[in-house]
Structure formats: structure tokens, C-alpha cells
Amino acid sequence: MFDIRLTDVPDETATRVVPVGPELDAEMSALAAATEGAGTAGRITVLPRPLRTPSRVLLAGVGDGGEAAWRAAGAAAIRETADDEALEIHLPSGVAPASVRGLAEGLWLGGYRYRDAPRPPRAREVRIHGAARAESLAEARATARAAWLARDLTNTPSSLKSPEWLAGQIVAEAATRPGVTVTVRAGDELARFGGLLAVGGGSASPPRFVEMSWQPPGATTHVVLVGKGITFDTGGISIKPRDAMKLMKKDMGGAAAVIAATLGAADLNLPVRVTALTPLAENAVSGSAFRPGDVITHYDGSTSENTNSDAEGRIVLADALGYAADVLHPDLVINLATLTGANAVALGKRTAALFSPDGELAAALTAAGAAAGELMWRLPLSDDYLDNMRSDVADRVSAPAGPGSVMAALFLRDFFGGARWAHLDMSAPSWAEAHDLELTKGATGWGARTLLRYLSALDGGQQAGA
Structure with a gap:
């Protein structure tokens, strides 16, 4: 990440900063008055000043002046800045x-580039003058760092991103944060994780189950974050068509988000115990791939009849939720997953589907998402569809007929007995086809910012909204 400094008086060693004097102020005011929509959030109006210093001034619209509008302005400004240019921002x-x-x-989110991209970040240094808000900058840095990590992991090609590789990346990131611990399970240690073994059984790259923990002294609230970690999804025996398979490197976006948010909680030293669980597998096609009609025994001992091997995400999440209930006994569980295409049909590209039996938890997550700029909409967990889940050979079928996102959520609800549970189906907003406000083309890191906002609202003993 490039550097951002907050300063009222420029460093003596810094490049000379040109003050906004009466002449420049008058020029900017005249340009803004003559340009329709100049104040729209994220709109950049360029004032060229050849043979003068500065030679170019950007007027960034901040709309209603809310946090989201300033976020849009920062993203737009950094995109208008050349790669090797320093950016000076003067605030009112x-x-x-x-x-x-x-x-x-x-600024940070709009300036993101994938870490292995051939081009450097968009600016080497940004200085913000007129507001010494170090705490705000620290919060923004931790949030952006989490989003960058989630984007980097999701953007990594699946030719590199095996379950083993992704587990190694998580271990390496945790090693840079004091107080964060990681356990990686593989091989015989996964004997009870029947769903994970089934989904990963068709791949030459065996599955992993990663448990990351941030447990600060004195924390009394324990939040478990569960993220789907399918490093590539062919659909398995129920194979996807080509167009649906092209972006399946993003099918571990939920895992990336919960890992990044847990590391962000450590960066901010939040007084909340956070455990991230990521079942990692590649859903591949081979002679050892699991089949439609197979019966899977999950971590909690219950069984599911596989009726669609392209509905694999819920099967690995079921093991993680069962583990959380049986071993960790958390106060609440939030799971994130790029789970269903039906989510996009219902809510479009910028909004995730939220399911929870707990209205206060749902409201707190919705508020955190709105503040972070990651929208969600609560959908019903309707028991009217439970008959669709009946199986003649198992406790349930994995992919019953009915509304796709709702059926997936009802399936998951079976595996965490506590009422304090929420499921975020974020398949659509996990990827951007083009630059859009603070999002850059490619992986968005959706969920990392929301989770950090939510965790920051906890006081270590009381769940926000309860």
C-alpha cells in the first residue's frame, strides 16, 4: 500500500506544497460554477494551469458530504493521478x-492493483492537509489493508491457488500479527469433515481446514467467522458451462474476507475474540469426484444426499458450522460465501443477500455494511420450503428445488444450533466488471470492510444491536 500522510504543516523534507491562495481559489470556484454536476460525489473536474505551479488541479465532488461521498471522491482522485505522481489534497x-x-x-481502495500486476500502485505518496485525524487514518489503513489482502487472494489464479497454497498464505499473514494463531488441518485430521473430503476428493490438490484465532486479553465476546474457500469450482460431476466457470477463481472470496477481517481486528487491537474458519477445497472433475446421489456424513454426524455437485459450497460450510457449534461454542456465527447465482438475479451486482433468524444481528450487520459501502438486503428464512429438503436416504438433500438463495440458507441453518447466526450470500458483489466508485475491476474483497465495521462496534461484551 502506498503512503498517506495527514499534516497541517508539511514536512521540511517534503516537496514544496503550494497553498490554495486567493487566485487559485477564484479559478477553482469559477470552474466549479461553470461545470454542471461538478459537486457530484466521485466527479473529478480538471483545472489545467500550464506554465504555472501547480500545473494541474483536481476538483473532487463530495456530494452530500457523507462518508460514502468522501470515499468516492478519494477513489476518483487517485485514479486521476499518474502512477509516479505525489498527490496533495487540501481539505476545507x-x-x-x-x-x-x-x-x-x-484513496487506498481506488488505488489498488493486484500485487502481481506489472504496474505499480497509482501513487507513491499522498498528503492530506488541513485535518490532523490520525485515528481516522489508522482505521482507514487497517480496513484498506484487509480489503487489499482479500482482493489479492481472490485475484490470484487458481493455477497457483491450491488449498495448500492458500493455507500457506494465511499462515504467513498471521505470522506478521502478534497475538494471531493459526491451525491448519489436513489428511487424517479431516476424518470427521465428510463434506470437505467429498468436495475436495476429485482434485489432485487435497483439501485443508484452517482455523485462525485473534484472542485479546479480557475479551468476553466470541465471534466466529466462516468463509467458503473453494479455490476453483468446475461444478464437479454437475459441471458448469464454460462462461459460468471462467471466474471461479473467486469462489473462495468468503474465505478471503473472513481471514482479512480477523487480521484487521488484530491490526486495530479490537477487544473481541474472533475465530475465522475456512474450509479450503478445489471442486474438480475426476474419477474420484463425488457424485449426485452420494450420501455425505458431516462433522456433526448428520447426513446429506448430494443432488448437485455444483452446490458444493454449502457442503463444506456445513462442516465448518458443525465444528463451530461443537468445539468453539461462540456467542454468534457469521458466514460469508459466494454461494448462489440466484443472489445476483434477485439483488443485482452491488448487494449481498442476508439471512438471519435474529433481527437485531441482521440490523447491526446491515448498518455496518451501509457504513462500509457494502450493501446487503435481508431475505426470509421461510419454513414453507422445508418439505423440499426431505430425502429418502439421508437427513436432507443438498440442493432442493425452490428459491436458490433461500434453500441454501435453510440448508446451512441446520448446522449451527444457536439463534445468533447470519449468512451472507455475496457471490454477485464479490467481483466488479469495471471500476465502480471505490471498487476496482476484479475481486472486490467484499465483506472484509463490513465485518471490520461490525467487529469495531462491539465493546468486548455486548453484541452491537442487542
Whole structure:
């Protein structure tokens, strides 16, 4: 990540900063007045000043002045800045801390490039003048760092991103954060994880189950985050068509988000115990791949009849949820998954589906998502469809007929007995086809920012919204 500094007085060693004097102020005001929509959030109006210093000034619209508008302005400004250019930002007086945070998040998020891309980040240094808000900058940095990591992991090609490789990346990231521990299970240690073994059984790259923990002293609230980690999804025996398979390197976006959020909680030293569980597998086609009609025994001992091997995400998540209930006994569980295409049909590309039997938890997550710029909409967990899940040979079928996102959520609800559970189906917003506000083309890291906002609202003993 490139550097952002907050300063009222430039460093003596820094490049000379040109103050916004009366002449420049008048030029900017005249341009803004003459340009329709100049104040729209994320709109950049360029003032060329040849043979003068500065030679170019960007006017960034901040719309209603809310945090999201400042985030959009930051993202737009960084995209208008050349790769090797320093960017000087002059803020008006009285800018709120939330606005500074939004601006900084936008700068970092809009300036993201995949770590293995041939081009460097969009700017080497950004200095924000007129607002000494160090706390806002620290929060923005931790949030953006989490989003960058989630994007990097998701953008990595599946030719590299085997379950073993991804587990290794998680271990390496945890090693840089004091207080974060990681356990990676493989081979015989996965004997009870029947769903994970079934889904990963068709691949030459065996599955892994990763448990990461942030447990600060004195924490009394325990949140478990569960993320789907399918490193590539062919659909298995129920194989996907080509167009549906092209982006399946993103099918571990939920795992990337929960890992990044847990590391972000450590970066911010949040007083909340957080455990991230990521079942990692590649859903491949081979002679050892699991079949439609197979009966799978999950971690909790219950069974599922596989009726569609392209509905593999819920099968690996079921093991993780069963493990959380049996071993960890958390106060609440939140799982994220690129689970169903039906989510996109219902809600479009920018909004995730939220399912929870707990209205207060759902409201708190929705509020956290709105503040972070990651939207979600609560959908019903209707028991009217439970008859669709009946099986003649197992406790349930894995992919029953009915509304796709709802049926997947009802399946998952079986595996965590506590009411304090939420499921976020974020398949559509996990990927952007083009730059869009603070999102860059490719993986969005969806969920990492929401989870950090939510965890930050906890006081270590009381669940936000309860």
C-alpha cells in the first residue's frame, strides 16, 4: 500500500506544497460554477494551469458530504493521478473525522492493483492537509489493508491457488500479527469433515481446514467467522458451462474476507475474540469426484444426499458450522460465501443477500455494511420450503428445488444450533466488471470492510444491536 500522510504543516523534507491562495481559489470556484454536476460525489473536474505551479488541479465532488461521498471522491482522485505522481489534497475547514476516514479509504481502495500486476500502485505518496485525524487514518489503513489482502487472494489464479497454497498464505499473514494463531488441518485430521473430503476428493490438490484465532486479553465476546474457500469450482460431476466457470477463481472470496477481517481486528487491537474458519477445497472433475446421489456424513454426524455437485459450497460450510457449534461454542456465527447465482438475479451486482433468524444481528450487520459501502438486503428464512429438503436416504438433500438463495440458507441453518447466526450470500458483489466508485475491476474483497465495521462496534461484551 502506498503512503498517506495527514499534516497541517508539511514536512521540511517534503516537496514544496503550494497553498490554495486567493487566485487559485477564484479559478477553482469559477470552474466549479461553470461545470454542471461538478459537486457530484466521485466527479473529478480538471483545472489545467500550464506554465504555472501547480500545473494541474483536481476538483473532487463530495456530494452530500457523507462518508460514502468522501470515499468516492478519494477513489476518483487517485485514479486521476499518474502512477509516479505525489498527490496533495487540501481539505476545507471543519471536515469530520468520518469524512477523513472515507477519503483515505477511497484513496487506498481506488488505488489498488493486484500485487502481481506489472504496474505499480497509482501513487507513491499522498498528503492530506488541513485535518490532523490520525485515528481516522489508522482505521482507514487497517480496513484498506484487509480489503487489499482479500482482493489479492481472490485475484490470484487458481493455477497457483491450491488449498495448500492458500493455507500457506494465511499462515504467513498471521505470522506478521502478534497475538494471531493459526491451525491448519489436513489428511487424517479431516476424518470427521465428510463434506470437505467429498468436495475436495476429485482434485489432485487435497483439501485443508484452517482455523485462525485473534484472542485479546479480557475479551468476553466470541465471534466466529466462516468463509467458503473453494479455490476453483468446475461444478464437479454437475459441471458448469464454460462462461459460468471462467471466474471461479473467486469462489473462495468468503474465505478471503473472513481471514482479512480477523487480521484487521488484530491490526486495530479490537477487544473481541474472533475465530475465522475456512474450509479450503478445489471442486474438480475426476474419477474420484463425488457424485449426485452420494450420501455425505458431516462433522456433526448428520447426513446429506448430494443432488448437485455444483452446490458444493454449502457442503463444506456445513462442516465448518458443525465444528463451530461443537468445539468453539461462540456467542454468534457469521458466514460469508459466494454461494448462489440466484443472489445476483434477485439483488443485482452491488448487494449481498442476508439471512438471519435474529433481527437485531441482521440490523447491526446491515448498518455496518451501509457504513462500509457494502450493501446487503435481508431475505426470509421461510419454513414453507422445508418439505423440499426431505430425502429418502439421508437427513436432507443438498440442493432442493425452490428459491436458490433461500434453500441454501435453510440448508446451512441446520448446522449451527444457536439463534445468533447470519449468512451472507455475496457471490454477485464479490467481483466488479469495471471500476465502480471505490471498487476496482476484479475481486472486490467484499465483506472484509463490513465485518471490520461490525467487529469495531462491539465493546468486548455486548453484541452491537442487542
